[in-house]
Amino acid sequence: MRKIPFLTLLAAGAIASFTPLTNVHAAGISVGVPADVQTMEPNGASTDSNLSVMANIFDGLLQRDASGKLIPALAESWERVDALTWRFKLRQGVKFQNGNDFTADDVIFSFKRIATPELSAFVNFGKQIESVTTVDGDPWTVEVKTVVPVPFFDQNLHQIFMMDKESTENRKPGDVGQHPIGTGAYSLAEWVKGSHVKLKANPNYWEGAPEIKEATIRPAVEGSTAMASIMSGTVDVLQGVPVEGVKVLEKNPKLTLVKRPARRAIFLGLTNAKGKPGADLRVREAIAHAINEEKIIQKVMFGFAAPAAQVSDPATVGYNPAIKRAKYDPELSRKLLAEAGYPNGFDITLSGPNNRYVNDEKILAAVAADLAKVGIKVKVDAKPKSIIFDEYKQHKPEFYLLGWFDGSYDFGRSFAKLLHTYDETKGTGTWNAANYSNPELDAIAEKASNTIDPKERAKVLQELGVKLQDAFGFIPLHYQMDLYAITNAKGFDFKPRPDTWIVFKQIGKKG
Template sequence: MKKFKWIQMIAFVSVLVLLLQGCSTGNSAEKENKSGKETASGDKTGGELVVVRLSDATGLDPHFITDIPSANVVHGKVYETLLAFDKDRNFVPLLATEWKQVDDLTWDFTLREGVKFHDGTPFNGEAVKATFDRLLDPATGSPQKDKLGMISEVVVVDDTHVTIKLSTPYAPLLSILASNEGSILSPKMIQETPDELATHPVGTGPFVFDSWKSGQAITLNKNKDYWGEKAKVDSVVFKVVPEDATRLAMIESGEAHISDQVPVTEIERIENSDKMSLFRTDGLAVEYLGFNTTVAPFDNVKVRQAISYAIEREAIISGVYNNVGTLANVAMSPQVFGYSAEVKAYPYDVNKAKELLQEAGFDKGIKVKLLTSDRKERINMAEVVQSQLKGIGVDVEIQVMEYGSYIQQIENSEHQMLIGGWGNATGDGDYNQYNLFHSASVGAPGNHFYYQNPVVDNLIEQARVETEPSKREEIYKEAMQIEMDDAVYVPIRNYELLAVYSNNVDNFWLDASNYLMLKDVTVK
């Protein structure tokens, strides 16, 4: 009898072991590891992906986001657009499966079926209409309104078809619809709790918003009910780590996996590491020294021109940026449609700078303030500018602020000079010209120069409605030349985008707009 019980016990334990193995391996003989599961085919899924970044987001509502670091948290992750860019910047279907231009003022879109927002609300024509109605409603107060202000009406044909009607032709329409500004929001949130979208985004994307601990971390979880191919990781944590050295150490140790803010001084260390890799690609962004043209002494064009002549831009590219990126000649990247190499920046000429300052009545010197965010390279650039301008009698006081405070300051016109950058989310020159230089974009939308020139406004508006590409390019060239003559800014650098990632990470890339592409990322 005892022997029979012992045999029963052995059999029970054997079955239990098999059951436990079945639970751990799943139906496809997956093997557990610390960060996820490995299938029989070798694909790795699951685990937590940690992205470390210098600063926190400033907000998560696409209708109010005006900076790429904030958009990077939600664009393509929580929120989706009607169409998207592929790696070659071609348009591909997303929430819309097809689209066609009926005439200069009419676009028809066929919508994807079976898609739901994270709150269970169905995605349909009414959701598209609710999104753009909110964006365009003056009562919303969106700084993004003018980017799609030519939309006169969104007509819901049925659940899967909408027509977008324009008041005027708009050449870059599709590029804007594919960008963060074209994100489709939950109509339930828009109707019931629109203010909560700033801190609790609800979209249709492959990741669902989980939490935001201000100044610390934002967490997104895998959308298990996603309509398309599901994300490979279980969660993404955007962790705020202000110190450059700490972020890099976290990548090297495996505590974190990705950082898209890489000190140029650390490139050699990363490339020589057997634990980290460097992603590099030409970007659509530009970096510049800008003037608030409405405050003294920069309301005087001769002062702005003097500063422009006194900046040795090549020294900044080599000394500060270690030749990462290229010397800019205008506030538009060579990768962007509408760029012109024929518009020339001011050459380095100290004598001309002194002469202009004297003509402006500042021959006895001048004191100014230069505002920058707390990114290391920007601080270094500010110090170089400070040194260079000292040579013409300009005493520069550097103001360094955390990114959120920096954005607030420039959006409130509380600066004299600034070191800034402008990312382009569309690849079209309108995104640079309208946002940086049109008088309607003064303040939060992007015109932190507070520059207003009716001639430039008219040219930018002409380019928006012109459908012939070569004519648009000529219009942009004319506008950029006037902006250069008015010395609104000093172009410094065309971005080369950098990201460091752990060798335990696969399928990661940055697009040309500097968006982190995370849906297909796996962690070993």
């Protein structure tokens, strides 16, 4: 089927087909998001779309404020006692939405549950926990011991949500995944998969009842559909404005466009398995020099991206500002390929999603075109994320595109997932799609994991970043830009979060 250009759809009146639903959400807020929620099992999916919804219904021991800073939530305070031990002082007087009290039993239950594969997307995190107990008979102090040192353990706890032990044990998992019961600022009013999620404010929330009393979340995956939803008034806030539509929205006096540099880096990965072209460092470097990233940013991303020299972003522990990206130099690329024994290039398949990142399929095509200019003949294998990510987890690709930002704000965790040699027992390399392996880099990462002092650990991770660049373990492309459109009529005071979550208790009214 022939694809109709995005802007042609707008000009043809695609927006007119949307009936404004202003009266439906007049008492609250309606938000359009790029992807639907997958499950109401609080720790059952690790996607941004799922975590964002769960953060409204549930709380973790810790939370992040609108700037990304880690602050108390169901734990009033916390400390790292030693390399393996973390201690949390629990908040008293908190109730679940069914009226049950929040206690240490719920914490112990929740941590045990995330180690259950069929119920949790955080199994590897759960496996790092050896025990969870109360301390010296104090029911409001919980101690967590890990199997090995996990220096970023606390940095994950805003996205590990606490569950009501009693009601969860008395229900089937399928029911838990449909009818959530949390301690959060909102409870679930209705979920029609593929259509919307409706939330209602929790009047007994421990931080106080939120200002926004009702919230509706509507998935609008396709570009013209998303544009139509904000321009017709179907939604008050649109997350993920298509880059092609920015100029259209900027001209609309009823809307405000909000831009925020994103934490997510888009990058390429390549196997270094023996016998493959990527086993030669010169080939990896040649690919890096062959890609005209500035052109991709201008032509594919419409200027709404920033060149990346590393996968970490400035907010991440281990980010190294001294690292510079490889310059675009196709002549040097050809020279390196010839030195590596590929004067006429080689054939390779580049895998990637076609519905996950901003213009991801077009990025794949642009990379393929650049590599063709230096003799590397690329076959693009673009598939829906539900298919391609399964292939990544099975380590099938030789060459692939992925996007990443670390929810724990820690490069050590990123490396462990993305590039550490795959080890099912240790839980490393789970997203190392091409089975890259570099024992020297692994050793530095493990040194960082065993370094308790935060400043010293950051230095080790920065060293890891330099060594990683020297090895061309990743080929970074760019950081996306988060784009939102907000209707002016209701006067919402909306500020995008670094993690892209939309947390309704943090949204108020101007004035």
